Amino acid sequence: MERQKHINPDGSSAWITVGDGTFIGDYTTIGEGATIKDKAWVGHRATIGRGTTIGNHAYVGAHAAIGNYTYVGDYAYVGDHAYVGDWATIGDWATSREGTIAGNHTYVGDYATIGDWAWVGDWAKIGRWAKIGCWASVREGATVEDWVTVAEGATTGKKLG
Numbered sequence: 001m002e003r004q005k006h007i008n009p010d011g012s013s014a015w016i017t018v019g020d021g022t023f024i025g026d027y028t029t030i031g032e033g034a035t036i037k038d039k040a041w042v043g044h045r046a047t048i049g050r051g052t053t054i055g056n057h058a059y060v061g062a063h064a065a066i067g068n069y070t071y072v073g074d075y076a077y078v079g080d081h082a083y084v085g086d087w088a089t090i091g092d093w094a095t096s097r098e099g100t101i102a103g104n105h106t107y108v109g110d111y112a113t114i115g116d117w118a119w120v121g122d123w124a125k126i127g128r129w130a131k132i133g134c135w136a137s138v139r140e141g142a143t144v145e146d147w148v149t150v151a152e153g154a155t156t157g158k159k160l161g
Contacts, residue, residue, distance in 0.1 A: 001017050001018065001019045001020070001035070001037065001038070002017065002018055002019075003015060003016070003017050004016060004017075004018055006024075006030045008028075008029045008030065009027045009028075009029060010029070014030055014031055014032040014033075014034070014050070015032060015033065016030050016032075016033070016034045016035070016036065017034070017035040017036070018036050019036060019037040019038030019039065019040065019056065020038050020039070021038055021039040022036050022037070022038065022039060022040045022041070022042075023040075023041045023042065024036065024042045025042055025043045025044030025045065025046060025062065026044045026045070027044060027045045028042055028043075028044065028045060028046045028047070028048070029046075029047045029048070030042075030047075030048045031048060031049045031050030031051065031052065031068060032050045032051075033050050033051045034048050034049070034050060034051065034052045034053070034054070035052075035053045035054070036048070036053075036054040037053070037054060037055050037056040037058070037074075038056045038057070039056060039057045040054045040055065040056065040057060040058045040059070040060070041058070041059045041060065042054065042060045043059075043060060043061045043062035043063070043064065043080065044062045044063075045062055045063050046060050046061070046062060046063065046064045046065070046066070047064070047065040047066065048060070048066050049066055049067045049068035049069065049070060049086065050068050050069070051068055051069040052066055052067070052068060052069060052070045052071070052072070053070075053071050053072065054066070054072045055071075055072055055073045055074035055075070055076060055092065056074045056075070057074060057075045058072050058073065058074060058075060058076045058077070058078075059076070059077045059078065060072065060078045061078060061079045061080035061081070061082060061098070062080045062081075063080055063081045064078050064079065064080060064081065064082045064083070064084075065082075065083045065084070066078065066084045067083075067084055067085045067086035067087070067088060067104065068086045068087070069086060069087050070084055070085070070086060070087060070088045070089070070090075071088075071089045071090070072084070072090045073089075073090055073091045073092035073093070073094060073110065074092045074093070075092060075093045076090045076091065076092060076093065076094045076095070076096075077094070077095045077096065077097075078090060078096045079095075079096060079097045079098035079099065079100065079116070080098050080099075081098055081099045082096050082097070082098065082099060082100045082101070082102075083100070083101045083102070084096065084102045084106070085102060085103045085104035085105070085106060085122065086104045086105070087104060087105045088102055088103070088104065088105060088106040088107070088108075089106070089107045089108065090102070090108045091107075091108055091109045091110035091111070091112065091128070092110045092111075093110055093111045094108045094109065094110060094111060094112045094113070094114075095112070095113045095114065096108065096114045097113070097114060097115050097116040097117075097118070097134075098116045098117070099116055099117040100114045100115070100116065100117065100118050100119070100120070101118075101119045101120065102114065102120045102124075103120060103121050103122035103123070103124065103140065104122045104123070105122055105123045106120050106121075106122065106123065106124050106125075106126075107124070107125045107126065108120070108126045109125075109126055109127045109128035109129070109130065109146065110128050110129075111128055111129045112126045112127065112128060112129060112130045112131070112132075113130075113131050113132065114126065114132045115131075115132055115133045115134035115135070115136065115152065116134045116135070117134060117135050118132045118133065118134060118135060118136045118137070118138075119136075119137045119138070120132065120137075120138045121137075121138060121139050121140030121141065121142065122140045122141070123140055123141045124138045124139070124140060124141060124142045124143070124144075125142075125143045125144070126138070126144045127143075127144055127145045127146035127147065127148065128146045128147070129146055129147045130144045130145070130146060130147060130148050130149070130150075131148075131149040131150065132144065132150045133149070133150055133151050133152030133153065133154065134152045134153070135152055135153045136150045136151065136152060136153060136154045136155070136156075137154075137155040137156065138150065138156045139155070139156050139157065139158065141158065142156045142157065142158050142159065143158070143159045144156065145159075
């Protein structure tokens with residue numbers, strides 16, 4: 001990995017760490033102190049917050065926004081137009097599909113999947129291997145236990161599992 005200066009589209013710059021074989025798309029904005037590990041892919045016009053880590057082989061789609069001090073795990077997938085808030089965690093091999101919103105301090109466990117255009121509120125916890133259907137809503141502070149599935153278009157209570 002190499003520390004380098006990244007020039008953002010607005011002309012500002014940030015010192016970031018970039019791994020070998022990593023792709024960073026055009027017009028991408030990256031905050032100070034971000035780390036993008038080996039063979040990761042960051043799409044065009046994405047935004048990566050300061051102090052954020054993008055794991056090895058992870059994918060961040062075009063126009064996606066990743067908040068400050070957030071962790072996106074190894075082999076994780078954050079789709080186009082998705083949003084992940086500040087201080088959030090997207091686990092290893094987890095998937096946050098196109099247009100999803102994962103709020104601040106949200107935890108998405110390893111291998112979990114959040115379907116297209118689903119919403120996960122602040123402080124919510126999605127367990128390992130859990131599945132959140134397309135257009136579903138997980139309330140702020142809710143917990144979806146390991147291996148639980150939330151149906152498409154459903155809205156959760158405080159605890160499922």
